[in-house]
Amino acid sequence: MSSAEQHTQKKLVKTLKTSSKLKKIMAWYFIKGKIYSKLPWKKVAWSVSGFPTEFLWTYDVYPFLPENCATIAAARHKSQELIEYAEACGYSRDLCSYMKTNIGAYDKKLPAQFGGLEKPDIMVCTNTICDTHVKWFQIQSRKLNVPLFQWDIPAYVSGSDEKVMNRYIDYVQDQFWEFTDFMYDHTGKKFNQKKFIKTINKADELAVLWHELFEYRKKIPAPLGYADTLGDVFPMFALVGERSGRGVNFYQELVNEVKEAAKVGKGVVDEEKYRLLFEGIPFWYKIKFFHQLANFGAVVTYEPYTYSFGARRKIIDNDIEKSLREMAKTLIHTPYFYNLETRMEYFKKTIEEYKIDGVILHNNLSCRPSTTGMADLKNYIQEELGKPVLLLTCDMNDPRAFSEAPMQTRLESFIELLEAQK
Amino acid sequence: MNNIIAIFDSSHDAPEEIIMAAGKIPYKILGDVHTSTTPADQYLFETFCPAARSFLTEALSSSENWDGIVAAHGCDATHRHFDIWKKHVKIPFLHYVNNPFSRVSKSSRKFYKIELQTLIQALEEQYSVQITTEKLKHAISISNQVKSLLQKLGKLRESKDIPNREYFEICKKAVQEDKADLISELQQTLEIWKDRPTFPKGYAKIMLTGSDVTFPEFMDILEKAKLRVVRDDLSIGERYYAALIPDFDDPIDAIIEYQYLIPRPSTKHPSNPRLDYIFEAYFESKVDGILSQNLKFCEDYAYDSVWLSDTFKEKGIPSIHLERDFIAEDQQLFTRLEAFRELLKTQEALK
Ligand code: SF4
Ligand code: SF4
Numbered sequence: 001m002s003s004a005e006q007h008t009q010k011k012l013v014k015t016l017k018t019s020s021k022l023k024k025i026m027a028w029y030f031i032k033g034k035i036y037s038k039l040p041w042k043k044v045a046w047s048v049s050g051f052p053t054e055f056l057w058t059y060d061v062y063p064f065l066p067e068n069c070a071t072i073a074a075a076r077h078k079s080q081e082l083i084e085y086a087e088a089c090g091y092s093r094d095l096c097s098y099m100k101t102n103i104g105a106y107d108k109k110l111p112a113q114f115g116g117l118e119k120p121d122i123m124v125c126t127n128t129i130c131d132t133h134v135k136w137f138q139i140q141s142r143k144l145n146v147p148l149f150q151w152d153i154p155a156y157v158s159g160s161d162e163k164v165m166n167r168y169i170d171y172v173q174d175q176f177w178e179f180t181d182f183m184y185d186h187t188g189k190k191f192n193q194k195k196f197i198k199t200i201n202k203a204d205e206l207a208v209l210w211h212e213l214f215e216y217r218k219k220i221p222a223p224l225g226y227a228d229t230l231g232d233v234f235p236m237f238a239l240v241g242e243r244s245g246r247g248v249n250f251y252q253e254l255v256n257e258v259k260e261a262a263k264v265g266k267g268v269v270d271e272e273k274y275r276l277l278f279e280g281i282p283f284w285y286k287i288k289f290f291h292q293l294a295n296f297g298a299v300v301t302y303e304p305y306t307y308s309f310g311a312r313r314k315i316i317d318n319d320i321e322k323s324l325r326e327m328a329k330t331l332i333h334t335p336y337f338y339n340l341e342t343r344m345e346y347f348k349k350t351i352e353e354y355k356i357d358g359v360i361l362h363n364n365l366s367c368r369p370s371t372t373g374m375a376d377l378k379n380y381i382q383e384e385l386g387k388p389v390l391l392l393t394c395d396m397n398d399p400r401a402f403s404e405a406p407m408q409t410r411l412e413s414f415i416e417l418l419e420a421q422k
Numbered sequence: 423m424n425n426i427i428a429i430f431d432s433s434h435d436a437p438e439e440i441i442m443a444a445g446k447i448p449y450k451i452l453g454d455v456h457t458s459t460t461p462a463d464q465y466l467f468e469t470f471c472p473a474a475r476s477f478l479t480e481a482l483s484s485s486e487n488w489d490g491i492v493a494a495h496g497c498d499a500t501h502r503h504f505d506i507w508k509k510h511v512k513i514p515f516l517h518y519v520n521n522p523f524s525r526v527s528k529s530s531r532k533f534y535k536i537e538l539q540t541l542i543q544a545l546e547e548q549y550s551v552q553i554t555t556e557k558l559k560h561a562i563s564i565s566n567q568v569k570s571l572l573q574k575l576g577k578l579r580e581s582k583d584i585p586n587r588e589y590f591e592i593c594k595k596a597v598q599e600d601k602a603d604l605i606s607e608l609q610q611t612l613e614i615w616k617d618r619p620t621f622p623k624g625y626a627k628i629m630l631t632g633s634d635v636t637f638p639e640f641m642d643i644l645e646k647a648k649l650r651v652v653r654d655d656l657s658i659g660e661r662y663y664a665a666l667i668p669d670f671d672d673p674i675d676a677i678i679e680y681q682y683l684i685p686r687p688s689t690k691h692p693s694n695p696r697l698d699y700i701f702e703a704y705f706e707s708k709v710d711g712i713l714s715q716n717l718k719f720c721e722d723y724a725y726d727s728v729w730l731s732d733t734f735k736e737k738g739i740p741s742i743h744l745e746r747d748f749i750a751e752d753q754q755l756f757t758r759l760e761a762f763r764e765l766l767k768t769q770e771a772l773k
Contacts, residue, residue, distance in 0.1 A: 090728040092745060094469070094719055127523045127691075131498045134523065134691055135725035142694075142729060150691045152524035154533075155501035158508045159518075167536055168520070174529035340505035368470055368721070372502035375465050376509060 015268075016261075018253045019228050025246050029238055030112040036062040037118035043187045046120040046137070050128040051151065052313060052331065054203035054241030055179065058196045059189045064117045065238055066136075070101035073115025074284035074397045082108065082115075083398050097366040097397035099136040106140070119144055122186050124179075128153035129337050130369040149182040151175050156333045158341040165329065172328035173321070193320060200315050200323070202248070203241035209251035210236050210310035216258045217301045218354050221267025222275065223258045226290050226300035228268070230282055236309040273297030274418045275355055277347075279377075280362025280370060281305055281396035289407070296415045302354045304346075308336035340373040344380050351385055358418045363393040365401055388421060390414035427515075428488045429597075430477060430507065432496030433634065433687035434657040435521055437538055437677050439667065442561035442601065443553045444545040446489060450597040451477045452658075455637040455750045465506045471719045472748035473636055474499040481511045490515030490548065492541065495523070497689045497722050515548045517541060525682055525690050534678050542674075558673035565667060568601045571608040572663035575615060579652040580627065580707050582618040586641035586651050593658045594638070621650070626710040626766040629653040629703050631696075632727070632743075633717040639750040647759035649713065653703040655685035655696065664699075688722035696726070697733060704739060710766045711740035713759075718747055740769050 036042040043061045047053060056063045073079045082104025083097050091100055101115065110116030123146055125137040134150055141148035152175065154168045180191040213232075217224050232254060235247030261267075276293070278300045283289055290300060311330040315323045338346055350356065359381050363371050378389050390410060395401035427446040429436040438448040453459075453476025462478035481491065491513050495501050504518055519537050522530035542553045575592060578584055592611060595604055621627070628644075630651045635641065635658060644651060654660050665683035670676040686695040704712060714730050716723035727743045734741035742762045746755055 090731060090743070092716075092724045092727075095721060095724055099725075131523075131689065131722055132725070135688070135693075135722060138691065138693060139725060139729060148692075150524055150526070152522050152527060152530060152691070154520040154522075155495060155504075155518075157501055157518050158505040159516075167533075167540070170536075171522075171529055171533040174532070175527055178527050178529065340509065363467060363469075365469060368719070369498045369502055371467060372470070372498075373465075373505055375467065376506065 015228050015231075016224065016254065016257050018250070018257045019232055021250060021253070022231055022234060025239075025250055026234060028246065033062050033064055033118060034112070037120075043121045043189070044118060046117070046123045046140070046146075048125045048129075048133040048137070049237060049309070050126045050133065050153070050331070050334075050337075051124050052240070052327070053237060054199050054313065056124070057203075057241040057243070058192070058199040059183055059187060060243075061122070061183075061187060061189070063238060064120060066102040066105075066117060066140075067098045068234070068237060069105060069112075069115045069117045070098040070397055071115075071284040072113070073101050073105055073110065074399075075287065076114050077285060077399075078105075078110065078114050079285060079397045080399050082110075094365070096130075096132045096136070097395055099132055099139075101397050102136070102140070120146055122146060122182075123148045124151070125149075126151040126153050126331070128331060130367070132367075132369075147182070147186045149179060151179065151331075153331050156339055158339045160339070165332065168332050169325050169328040172331055173324045176324050176328075196320070197315050197318065199241035199243075200313055200327075202243070202245070204312055204314050205248050206235060206240055206251060207310045207312045209248065209255055211312070212255050213251070213258060214302070214307060214310075216255075216262050219262045220275070220355060221265065221269065221272035222299050222301040223261035223266060223268065225268040226278060226282070226303055226306075227287075227294075228254075229303065229306045230287070230290070233306040233309050236306070267299065269294040269297055269299050271297050272299055273422075274357045274415070275299060275301045277301070277350065277354065277356045277359045278303045278362070279305075279359065279374075280364050281367065282362075283394055283399075283402055284397055285399045286402055289411075293411075296411075298415065298418075300360075302350055302356065304335040304350075308334045336370070340376060343373065343377060347377065347381060348385060351381070351387060356387065357421070358388040358390065358414065360390045360392060360414075362396075363391055365393065365395045366398065367396070388414060388417040424487060424489075426488045428481070428485070428491045429494070430481070430491055430500065430504075431494040432474070432500050433689050434597075434661050434684060435494035435496045435500075435681075436492050436519065437494075437541065438597075438601075439558060439561040439565050439673070439677055440538060440541055440545065440553065441492060442564065443557040444542075444549055444551050446545075446549070447600045448492075448597075449488070449599075451480050451491075452594070452598070452636040453477045453480050455639060455748060465510060466503065469719060470503075471497075471499050471717060473634070473717055473720070474503055476636075476748065478503065478507065478511075481507060481513075485511050485513045488513065490517070492517050492519060494519040495521050496687075497720075515544075517544050521681070523689070523691055525686070525695075526692055531678055534681070535674055538674050538677065555673060562667045562673055562676060564601050564605070567605050568596050568608065569663040569666050571605065571612060572596060574612055575608065576660060576663065578612075578615045578618070579650070581621055582615055583620065583622050584615060584618060584650075586645045586649075587638045589651065590635065590638045590641045590658060593662060596662060597658060624648055625650045626763055626770075627652045627707070628766075629655075629700065629707070629709045629712045630659075630715075631655050631700055631712060631730070632715040633720040633723045633746075634658060637748075637750070640746070643752060643756050644713075644759060647756055647763050649759060649763055651713075653707050653709055655699050655703070657687070660703075661685045661687065688726045693726055697730065700730075710770065711742070711762065713762065714741060714743040715746050716743075718745055740766055
């Protein structure tokens, strides 16, 4: 048995007790989606990361998140056949595997527990993270004959300043009102200021708790790792502002558990040796890869990807226009899609705050936008910040890109490097 | 310094006329298929669009010949790569124009105008010039003269013997050379092309769509396969000249309107008008078939390709979609093109 196999065979990292409650919440969410799509007076939307889900909940419009469904398909080992189906339809191997998973999942009418989703009444997307979101939704809205709203978010490139930000905010804010027109035209629902304020406040409660969890991750040993957050982030993209409060209650419980663990100095790994930062989207079909880091005494204590879902959108002075301006900022500029200049500063700060020993960068074959600048980032972390970097070329949803033995060997060499730096 | 402002965009996104009104010559960076992209590959992995890597390679080696660079938002490559250009390309002036992705929202025109006004201000400050309405109108008039001549030249492809490369080279000049100087050359070319023999026998007439073609060798491969491009919707092609810049009181409004009138690239939303232009061209010019292609890793066009191919099939239009590389010679591509030519021949015989 190779040493790689030995490591993957070992016991995996422990997860929090509260995390196990997520299953029930997810089941409830998917049943709700099923019911909403069956009742003619209820409305269902497809939306993307980067689009504020709480704006949909304001209208009591149920958000299906095809990216999230795609991760479920991957975790249930369904993504490859769906991707291959999309490729047989003509989509290139080089295109985003979330998109291809969604094409397959919808056409094959997969049940929700395997990543399937219902036909929506409307689709909403932005180009804030990638062109893919827009192209993907153009394709599906054409095919399903469903109206699409595209929120155009300008790219806040390196060197941009406050003046630039203000110009962009004006544009993003103007489009908010176009969004409300779209909602009225296609769902018959009018914008209700009171409901909006209530929903945003509810959404912010969730974000505050999410951020609180991240605060505990700064502790040594870390009472919470990636093995938890990559599942626990779910309410942060699906239930932001949702009325029943299930997400908030769940996060409150998580915070309590983590707080308790931190108090007694209990970490997610028995003997924490290395604290890591993971940049990119995880390999959803191989979550084990992250769990088994524990075998080396390593724990991922920060990842911009899940943190970014917790963007705080607040109501300020009960003033909608003022609040929208603040919200627009988070739509334009958030850690996951920071420009290179900001991304470097942000990494420096995060590495210090979370006492990071090494960084794993995912050169994601599916996601050129998030990978752009990674070469510079790698050099910066290694040369300026003096931290070892492991660059893994893989794919978040396409298992064909994952090569077990070489990945394991590279990980082991990285751990050796971390050891040498200690 | 030689008065050149280089343009980094995808599709036809940068407002050339504003650069001209600043007394500069807009030069669209197209890279070079014969030069290795190793310099850019240090910063951009090999799984990124090779054209964009070639653009960066050119900027890294040639920026000292330029007064500045104007980048305009096109695809994910332009805005994401901009950060890398900012870090590594040595240039005294580098400005980003965030022209809107959306061509449907009411607010996008308002935003666009502010973006263009900001560019004007930046150029004025950098080069101590005044970009007046008169200067803008003059630049628009020069630009329109070039576009009108290109329209006439482009039209001749359907009836005359105009090799693919010649057409490409003339369009390339329009995006890289001083337009005022180019007018007389285009007029002369027009006279020469009018006297050309008629469309050669044995060639199929095709419409070319997809990722922008930035190097003439690709056109040579088509020529070798006996495929003549008589219509296209590419930026080094009809997208550049199909529409003229309208005569509005406010030249900025005119430049914006022009951007909404040109054949729609895949990099703007919605992309449906792209198909409208293709159909119009196909039926108007009685082309034999449509060649749709995307450069490897060019996502926007790759996403559109299935929709396009399916629609062509539904309408009974002979077409093919290919993924191509950024290389001067491509035997595999040639073989597929030859097969397409054979298919068109069979269809012709069946008519
Ligand atoms: S993985 Fe990347 S390309 Fe795909 S949807 Fe997400 S951000 Fe866009
Ligand atoms: S070829 Fe495609 S990916 Fe490359 S710059 Fe042009 S539009 Fe962008």
